[in-house]
Amino acid sequence: MSQSKAESGKSAPFPGIPTTADGSETVVWVETKITQSACAYPITSSSKMGEGYNLAVSNGTKNLWDDTIIFLEPESEHSAATACEGFALAGGRTTTFTSGQGLVLMKEVLYTISGKGLPIVFHIGARALTSQSLNVHAGHDDVMAVADCGWGMVFGMNGQASGDLAAIVRRAAEDCGRPFMNVQDGFLTTHTVESTLLAEPELLKDFVGSPSERLTSLFDPHNPIMTGTVQNQDSYMKGKIAQRAYYDDMMPALKSAMEEWGRLTGREYSVVEPYRMDDAEYALVGMGSMMETAMASADYLREQGKKVGVVHVSAFRPFPGPEIVEALKNVKAFAVIERMDNPIAQSNPLTAEIKSSFADALTGHAGYPTIDTIPVIYSGSAGLGSRDVRPGDFVATCAHMWNNGEPRYFVLGIKHDLALDPPFDPDIRPTGSFSMRGHSVGGFGSVTTNKVIASFLGELGWSVQAYPKYGSEKKGLPTTYFLSVATEPIRTHCEMNHVEFVPLNDVNAFQYGNPLGGLQEDGMLFIQSDKTDPAEVWSAIPYESQEIIRKRNIRVFALNTVKIAREVAPTADLEMRMQGIVLAGIFLRVSPIVEAANATKEDLFVRIEDALRKWFGKRGEAVVQANVQAVSRGYEEVFEIPAAIITPPQEAEVA
Amino acid sequence: MSDANTTDAPKPSPALLDIDEFNRRIVGAYNRGVAEKELEADTATALSVVPAGTAVLRDFSYIAPELPIYDPSNCIACMECVIECPDTAILAKVVHPDTLDEETAKISDPDVREAVRSRFTKTKKYWDAYERKEEGSGGLFGIFIDPTKCKGCAECVDQCDDFALSMLQKTDKNIPQYRQTWNAYENLPDTSPDYINERLLTDMMLTERTLLYAGGAGSCAGCGEGSAIRMMLAATGFKHGAEQVGIVAATGCNTVYAATYPYNPYRIPWTNSLFENAPADAMGIRARWNQMGWQDKKLWVLGGDGAMNDIGFQSLSRMMLSGMDINVLVLDTQVYSNTGGQASTASYTGQNTKMSFHGTAIKGKTEKRKELAQICMMHPDVYVAQTTCADFNHFYKAVMAANEYPGPAIINVYTTCQPEHGVADDMASAQARLAKESRAFPIFIHDPQAGDLLKERIDLRGNPSARADWYTVPKTGEVIDFITFARSEGRFAKHFDADGNPSDELLAAKEDRLRNWRMLQELAGNI
Amino acid sequence: MPKILDYVEYTKTDDGWTSQKIHDDGDFVMERREQDAIDADVREIETGARPSWTRLGLPRIIVNGDTFRARDED
Numbered sequence A: 001m002s003q004s005k006a007e008s009g010k011s012a013p014f015p016g017i018p019t020t021a022d023g024s025e026t027v028v029w030v031e032t033k034i035t036q037s038a039c040a041y042p043i044t045s046s047s048k049m050g051e052g053y054n055l056a057v058s059n060g061t062k063n064l065w066d067d068t069i070i071f072l073e074p075e076s077e078h079s080a081a082t083a084c085e086g087f088a089l090a091g092g093r094t095t096t097f098t099s100g101q102g103l104v105l106m107k108e109v110l111y112t113i114s115g116k117g118l119p120i121v122f123h124i125g126a127r128a129l130t131s132q133s134l135n136v137h138a139g140h141d142d143v144m145a146v147a148d149c150g151w152g153m154v155f156g157m158n159g160q161a162s163g164d165l166a167a168i169v170r171r172a173a174e175d176c177g178r179p180f181m182n183v184q185d186g187f188l189t190t191h192t193v194e195s196t197l198l199a200e201p202e203l204l205k206d207f208v209g210s211p212s213e214r215l216t217s218l219f220d221p222h223n224p225i226m227t228g229t230v231q232n233q234d235s236y237m238k239g240k241i242a243q244r245a246y247y248d249d250m251m252p253a254l255k256s257a258m259e260e261w262g263r264l265t266g267r268e269y270s271v272v273e274p275y276r277m278d279d280a281e282y283a284l285v286g287m288g289s290m291m292e293t294a295m296a297s298a299d300y301l302r303e304q305g306k307k308v309g310v311v312h313v314s315a316f317r318p319f320p321g322p323e324i325v326e327a328l329k330n331v332k333a334f335a336v337i338e339r340m341d342n343p344i345a346q347s348n349p350l351t352a353e354i355k356s357s358f359a360d361a362l363t364g365h366a367g368y369p370t371i372d373t374i375p376v377i378y379s380g381s382a383g384l385g386s387r388d389v390r391p392g393d394f395v396a397t398c399a400h401m402w403n404n405g406e407p408r409y410f411v412l413g414i415k416h417d418l419a420l421d422p423p424f425d426p427d428i429r430p431t432g433s434f435s436m437r438g439h440s441v442g443g444f445g446s447v448t449t450n451k452v453i454a455s456f457l458g459e460l461g462w463s464v465q466a467y468p469k470y471g472s473e474k475k476g477l478p479t480t481y482f483l484s485v486a487t488e489p490i491r492t493h494c495e496m497n498h499v500e501f502v503p504l505n506d507v508n509a510f511q512y513g514n515p516l517g518g519l520q521e522d523g524m525l526f527i528q529s530d531k532t533d534p535a536e537v538w539s540a541i542p543y544e545s546q547e548i549i550r551k552r553n554i555r556v557f558a559l560n561t562v563k564i565a566r567e568v569a570p571t572a573d574l575e576m577r578m579q580g581i582v583l584a585g586i587f588l589r590v591s592p593i594v595e596a597a598n599a600t601k602e603d604l605f606v607r608i609e610d611a612l613r614k615w616f617g618k619r620g621e622a623v624v625q626a627n628v629q630a631v632s633r634g635y636e637e638v639f640e641i642p643a644a645i646i647t648p649p650q651e652a653e654v655a
Numbered sequence B: 001m002s003d004a005n006t007t008d009a010p011k012p013s014p015a016l017l018d019i020d021e022f023n024r025r026i027v028g029a030y031n032r033g034v035a036e037k038e039l040e041a042d043t044a045t046a047l048s049v050v051p052a053g054t055a056v057l058r059d060f061s062y063i064a065p066e067l068p069i070y071d072p073s074n075c076i077a078c079m080e081c082v083i084e085c086p087d088t089a090i091l092a093k094v095v096h097p098d099t100l101d102e103e104t105a106k107i108s109d110p111d112v113r114e115a116v117r118s119r120f121t122k123t124k125k126y127w128d129a130y131e132r133k134e135e136g137s138g139g140l141f142g143i144f145i146d147p148t149k150c151k152g153c154a155e156c157v158d159q160c161d162d163f164a165l166s167m168l169q170k171t172d173k174n175i176p177q178y179r180q181t182w183n184a185y186e187n188l189p190d191t192s193p194d195y196i197n198e199r200l201l202t203d204m205m206l207t208e209r210t211l212l213y214a215g216g217a218g219s220c221a222g223c224g225e226g227s228a229i230r231m232m233l234a235a236t237g238f239k240h241g242a243e244q245v246g247i248v249a250a251t252g253c254n255t256v257y258a259a260t261y262p263y264n265p266y267r268i269p270w271t272n273s274l275f276e277n278a279p280a281d282a283m284g285i286r287a288r289w290n291q292m293g294w295q296d297k298k299l300w301v302l303g304g305d306g307a308m309n310d311i312g313f314q315s316l317s318r319m320m321l322s323g324m325d326i327n328v329l330v331l332d333t334q335v336y337s338n339t340g341g342q343a344s345t346a347s348y349t350g351q352n353t354k355m356s357f358h359g360t361a362i363k364g365k366t367e368k369r370k371e372l373a374q375i376c377m378m379h380p381d382v383y384v385a386q387t388t389c390a391d392f393n394h395f396y397k398a399v400m401a402a403n404e405y406p407g408p409a410i411i412n413v414y415t416t417c418q419p420e421h422g423v424a425d426d427m428a429s430a431q432a433r434l435a436k437e438s439r440a441f442p443i444f445i446h447d448p449q450a451g452d453l454l455k456e457r458i459d460l461r462g463n464p465s466a467r468a469d470w471y472t473v474p475k476t477g478e479v480i481d482f483i484t485f486a487r488s489e490g491r492f493a494k495h496f497d498a499d500g501n502p503s504d505e506l507l508a509a510k511e512d513r514l515r516n517w518r519m520l521q522e523l524a525g526n527i
Numbered sequence C: 001m002p003k004i005l006d007y008v009e010y011t012k013t014d015d016g017w018t019s020q021k022i023h024d025d026g027d028f029v030m031e032r033r034e035q036d037a038i039d040a041d042v043r044e045i046e047t048g049a050r051p052s053w054t055r056l057g058l059p060r061i062i063v064n065g066d067t068f069r070a071r072d073e074d
């Protein structure tokens, strides 16, 4: 959706600055320009935002009003949130970045901040809680655990949205005098690089406004007052109920900030985002990144003649009950998919709130649309701890609905009594997509290379998406990374099961399972090898894999990237880390995408050098040049295993 | 202000509240006792913001049976009563006789006029000394009592070694008199700077700018914390001015007695977030103040031993490493006073407290006391003082040094908590002094700027017989040890048998105190 | 313990007037020291008025063993 926003934004006054960035970067881009400080404590997956902000501080960055921005790293999230409270109390504009355990540790302070009416914005990389075991990946149980602290709470489906919402909720917060959380999915959004439009600084300056004009100090010795008082039976309840007056302003403030942003940028947001709902009979409902995959899945299902729509709930607080009923009232059934599970609640939180909204609508509660029946409501859990949520899961969900399936609560993506089994897993990438899934080892520099390639392709005008599959393990263990390139926006936020190119930086990749899974007909395989004789490279491939290669007509390339890295690395510590970057050269050489760009090698290398400087410039020119050399040698030296070796003529005849 | 990082000059914040309206409508309703029923649930209550100094409108005239009576003929103007009163209910002024004539002439009621005049006396300090220097320059000194703020604790009487104060039964007749006299006192001009010796710390409270903690707080009569807060603010306001200080308070007694809606005894900005996070809150405020160029403003954190030793210890420790100019006043009552006196890590061995009850099997607290001041001292470049309000010069100097010190400063102050210590209302200073003398609570200063070696930085002056194990009273030969102290407080009563012999546990506590004292002596190079 | 004032006593002796403040049912006595002040008090008493410092608080006054009542007190 973000990209279609980008399209429509072309005629808007502030169409955005095109780049490739992940959700962390889009948030840092905004916050380093509009805030005066950040107080944050490290916790995966939000640390990247804190680190990004801190780097700006270390570089002496000034915000749009010329304040030198400040960074504090207290000793816990509890204190980080508290330092934000103090900073805001003294009239400053501030933020923090957190997730998971960090967010629940902040909970106590979330109440005091909202109670004092401090319009702070916190950025959350939503993460599963340690309620089963530790997991650093996406989950919504952390944000749901703090959903009743008096904070507004919005969800972005991708990095584009998270950056835009950073500005939108800041504006809304300061308009209504209440704080907001801007939630994105940990890793899935915080660390996924995509083609993105960044807000123009002039836009941010006007849209958000100067902190000194928008904020008041409640801690000013020249105007001394007391905040954080104690109230008893005589006054506490009065004050608590009277707070409703402020909360009544929250929804209008959020809506008007979204509308104005849409007008200025062409990138439209609303508290409930219906997709193809006009004539939908079945709907998928949820929050966060998986809903964009759901939208692409709905397109696929509509091609199959099924009237499926999607509702992304982008504001969980204030809860848009009437808007949700309006969006869903005409469907036969809908399924609310949530990234958490609370088995002893009436339902999981979003489902429960939607059900009660429908109950209010049916019983004629003021402000709700009039309805005379409630659609069948299904509820599912998916993606806990970043368990992959795939198009096939949404196909299964829809099939469950139109089959009047039982149970009403189900789970996706695992084997369990309550699980729905995907009948198949369609390839719903845009047509003409080129995807790569690399198998490497942590520490080889492959994850960075993947991002370098993505930003380079992004600059050539392609829509890109790049992310690694993060584990919690450290260096030296196998890692997988993904890259997709297309002419159209890529809306799937799941692991690539359909890929055109598989590079194996890890020589042992054949030992763990089948690295050729999902590699498409006529696809390409690259193998790291210390052999220079194509026949020797070929014979090192296990027999079953050779069979697949032949069957799918896969082209095979090889090169000793380790040797190149050793030769070009300026310092010994970079030898290992530079193996990955050689792949950028190989990618440029073999991928049809670059071919399609119709550029000379010289042109390409000017641009790749720029991209490399963007990533490695801060480490010095020698490192930049070594990387350029590594890429260049990869481009020049990669060699293909001739078809004759893969399919010897005599065998071909036999076959 | 010349800080390169400073860009946006701060504008004074617009007045958030209509103070007169707040006082009339809200405080008025509370004073009349009709707030609960009559005041509406409006956004003013929702904001829960209170203007400065609303507690002065509170009237405690009828809560205590007695109040002090002042006999000017015995008064030597030592100011100790004024300094130690926890409720800002007893104040003094020095006025020139001509001014006094002029001002009292304006009082229409002859009785009040005479009452005011008669309270001013010629003391050596403000009369003789001045007259000797220059005839006609002497000032008259007078003590006044605010009957609406006095809780009748008699701490002031206890302070007055010169028998100028006694407690007197309140009557229908004398309360109105006290009120009228107090109002007349308030109309007298502020003590002229001519009578204030900037070096005499006892004189500080003669000036209006030091009275930043007005009366009207809901603390227990005689609470040792109240005195510490007042004295800290007095020393800060005296040196730096009223508009130069703010307080971040950790939840505890101090926030409950001084911030219960709608009564605010503070004349400075004050905030509370939670129990365990005041140092972090202060870091946020300090960062913003510095960004605005307010480096010279003083920021104080208040908190009990529970807040600082225990639940907020990590926040405090983190703040100390920030290098930020933040001062912390730890109100060490050795218990969680606010919640009814449960054991904290600052409680003494053997202390009979809730959650560490003295019973048939377990004899009170079994663990040793955690020495926060010593721990703070081991953080790099932190000014640390441990002191008591009874040693007001030591206390004041520590506060002033903390304000001057450019980085974090921690002052751990012994604060008597009458209900939890089991002592009388007028014993706050006396028990604090005894705690010091008995090595239960040694006082010291650790000034990071005083030298490279610990012994150069640590100063044990102020402890009697600082080189000895225990203090021996010179006149009587009595040895003051931890048992002496314990014997004087209800919280240790169960450790004494019918003959007054201490229990083994108490003897172990004594041993712990001695070891602590010897460690301090060693660090200070006194042994 | 609080020293609660019971009464102020003025006594004529061979060496002139003395004054004491008697507290806590007689358990505690505060000597008044300034002779000038005591004499001034006595002069006021002789005119039938309370010593001026006692006009705020109105403590009981005993002069030579007898309770003193000022002119305007009933």
Ligand SMILES: Cc1ncc(C[n+]2csc(CCOP(=O)(O)OP(=O)(O)O)c2C)c(N)n1
Pocket: B225, B251, B252, B253, B254, B274, B275, B276, B303, B304, B305, B306, B307, B308, B331, B333, B335, B336, B337, B338, B339, B344
């Ligand atoms: C997280 C949390 N736990 C417990 C409390 C309850 N509580 C409030 S004040 C207090 C004790 C305060 O003790 P201390 O810090 O020593 O201050 P004092 O009251 O003794 O001055 C406690 C336990 C709280 N407010 N917050």
Ligand code: SF4
Pocket: B067, B068, B084, B085, B086, B087, B088, B089, B090, B145, B149, B150, B151, B152, B153, B154, B155, B156, B157, B222
């Ligand atoms: S009795 Fe207590 S409250 Fe009253 S003036 Fe004396 S010290 Fe203050």
Ligand code: SF4
Pocket: B074, B075, B076, B077, B078, B079, B080, B081, B082, B143, B159, B160, B161, B162, B163, B164, B165
């Ligand atoms: S303590 Fe006594 S002598 Fe000192 S100023 Fe107060 S009344 Fe006067």
Ligand code: SF4
Pocket: B218, B219, B220, B222, B223, B224, B225, B226, B253, B257, B333, B337, B338, B416, B417, B418, B419, B420
């Ligand atoms: S309980 Fe103790 S600390 Fe609390 S107000 Fe009373 S005396 Fe002061």
